[in-house]
Amino acid sequence: FMAQRAxxxxxxRHLVWRLENxxxxxxxxxxxxxxxxAEKELQRTRETLAELTRFVELLGGLQGRKIVxxxxxxxxxxxGEALFQAWANRFGEPGTVTPGERGTDPSFQAxxxxxxxxxxxxxxxxxxxxxxxxxxxxxxANRVTLYTVDASFASPSFAGVSADxxxxxxxxxxxxxxxxxxxxxxxxxxxxxxxxxxxxxxxRKLPANDTLPRRMQEVRESLAAAYQLAYEPPHVGDGKFHxxxxxxxxxxxxxRHREGYRDK
Numbered sequence: 284f285m286a287q288r289a290x291x292x293x294x295x296r297h298l299v300w301r302l303e304n305x306x307x308x309x310x311x312x313x314x315x316x317x318x319x320x321a322e323k324e325l326q327r328t329r330e331t332l333a334e335l336t337r338f339v340e341l342l343g344g345l346q347g348r349k350i351v352x353x354x355x356x357x358x359x360x361x362x363g364e365a366l367f368q369a370w371a372n373r374f375g376e377p378g379t380v381t382p383g384e385r386g387t388d389p390s391f392q393a394x395x396x397x398x399x400x401x402x403x404x405x406x407x408x409x410x411x412x413x414x415x416x417x418x419x420x421x422x423x424a425n426r427v428t429l430y431t432v433d434a435s436f437a438s439p440s441f442a443g444v445s446a447d448x449x450x451x452x453x454x455x456x457x458x459x460x461x462x463x464x465x466x467x468x469x470x471x472x473x474x475x476x477x478x479x480x481x482x483x484x485x486x487r488k489l490p491a492n493d494t495l496p497r498r499m500q501e502v503r504e505s506l507a508a509a510y511q512l513a514y515e516p517p518h519v520g521d522g523k524f525h526x527x528x529x530x531x532x533x534x535x536x537x538x539r540h541r542e543g544y545r546d547k
Contacts, residue, residue, distance in 0.1 A: 298313075331358060436490075
């Protein structure tokens with residue numbers, strides 16, 4: 284996966300460079316290059332998630348509750364979204380005069396809608412194997428809790444590519460391809476997927492910084508102090524997903540638990 288990530292970052296840096304140096308005649312062809320990149324990124328994400336799913340399925344053969352610490356700089360849940368924003372920053376959408384203004388060109392909207400449909404499946408029930416939703420459901424079915432360790436601080440910033448190419452003007456005074464807002468969108472997408480995997484399996488997202496040893500100790504203490512609740516469900520082996528909601532009577536308490544389970 285690390286080799287794939289390095290390849291993806293190299294491709295992304297090249298596309299940002301292309302966007303920054305392209306003229307308006309290249310806008311349409313670049314749009315479809317971004318779409319191709321988004322589709323490749325989607326496939327890579329699905330392959331990684333499928334591997335993670337197979338791993339939690341293997342753990343199902345072990346007795347009791349299982350904890351997995353998943354270290355990652357993030358997985359794109361909305362691949363291509365930030366690049367399309369960068370395209371709009373550079374050219375403006377087709378049909379507009381000023382770069383950065385929102386337009387209504389149908390070809391741009393059609394490509395965006397195409398990409399949106401693809402990545403929306405990553406979080407839906409219909410996403411199937413290779414989706415975030417499938418990892419969560421199978422982890423819960425096999426009593427696996429994911430604690431994700433966010434190592435995204437080590438990833439390069441792509442805002443620097445635009446800044447370096449800005450020449451004498453520097454910074455983002457003019458419309459730049461990959462500005463700080465686009466960078467934030469990109470980073471939040473990567474780390475948001477880690478939060479999703481942790482929260483919906485009853486775990487937490489931990490930062491990979493100097494607080495990590497203390498956080499790991501907190502995880503150890505919380506596991507030692509956990510309650511195991513049992514009840515008899517009104518269904519047996521129906522293969523469906525069932526949501527769980529745990530409430531406590533004492534005010535001020537917070538409960539962290541898996542969102543539900545699949546009745547195997």
